[in-house]
Amino acid sequence: MFKKIGVVSRLDIKEAIKLSNEVLKFLSKKGLEVILEEELAKILGLNSGVPLNKLNADLILTIGGDGTILKTCMNIPNPETPILSVDMGRRGYLTEVPPEHTFDAIEECLAGKYKIEEHSKLSVFYEEKFLVDGLNEALITSKTPLKPLYFDVSAGSYRLIEIRADGLIVATPTGSTAHAFSAGGPILETNLEAFDLVFICPLKPIRSIIIPDRFDVTIKVLNEKLGAVLVVDGCYIKELPINSRVLVKKSIHKALFIRFETKFLCRRLSRLVSRM
Secondary structure (H helix, E strand, O other): OOOEEEEEEOOOOHHHHHHHHHHHHHHHHOOOEEEEEHHHHHHOOOOOOEOHHHOOOOEEEEEEOHHHHHHHHHHOOOOOOOEEEEEOOOOOOOOOEOHHHHHHHHHHHHOOOOEEEEEEEEEEEEOOEEEEEEOOEEEEEEOOOOOOEEEEEEEOOEEEEEEEEOEEEEEOOHHHHOHHHHOOOOOOOOOOOEEEEEEEOOOOOOOOEEEEOOOOEEEEEOOOOOOEEEEEOOOEEEEEOOOOEEEEEEEEEEEEEEEOOOOHHHHHHHHHHHOO
16 A cells, blocks of 8 residues: 655646646545655645655656656665656656546555556666666767767677777667667567667667676777767766776666556557657
8 A cells, every 4th residue: 555655747847747736635635645856846835845866655656758757766765666657748658647547547556456567777887886777778978979989898708899889878678669779779578688789870880789687788988089978868977088987787676667557568669659
């Protein structure tokens, strides 16, 4: 039973803010404790909000799109808090319910009529120091547009490839329908225990490489002059100096999503095709 529910909303859409306020009133009338993300609370004129990295709840309701989900997954203190996602974004590949079904979905959650779907995540390290977990992907690209980087890539103890490319994406199965797909990578089924390595504009023609996620991926950026940029899920950005080493491994944590229907991958593919 969910007794403490967090609400995180996209803040640049009036309809999302309005729905968040309605959700607050709806849950409060049921005697449930509602915790609003800090910026959302301010917009609603309340002083009771908390920063996302301190939002402890039994269930988190996101009202927005995939970006809202990615930000939430990256920042909540308990990374395995179940998330119920309402689609009020541009793409909504990861979301579960349309806004008009929000309150029905909440009722089903409270009645226990749902399933939990687990999504693997990746952990990113720089020079052996942990940086952040991501749900979709880690991207390394050049700080200078149209200037390729020189990558030396290994999986576990196996040296995979040395290659020049504009960038490199290491994606989870969830992230395989995001930037990795746009860069020409394949779509992976959600439950696959794999990483998808996709090269952006490589100088040598090469397809993406799929490896088991039990292997850690080590990426050395060997350029003598060019710096690089690391981006994780579009939320975390770090400049990388020359000769940097980035390690990507399977996270010990998973993202948990509330689902009411099976075959989420089929629905995700349908959304992907219909919104091209």
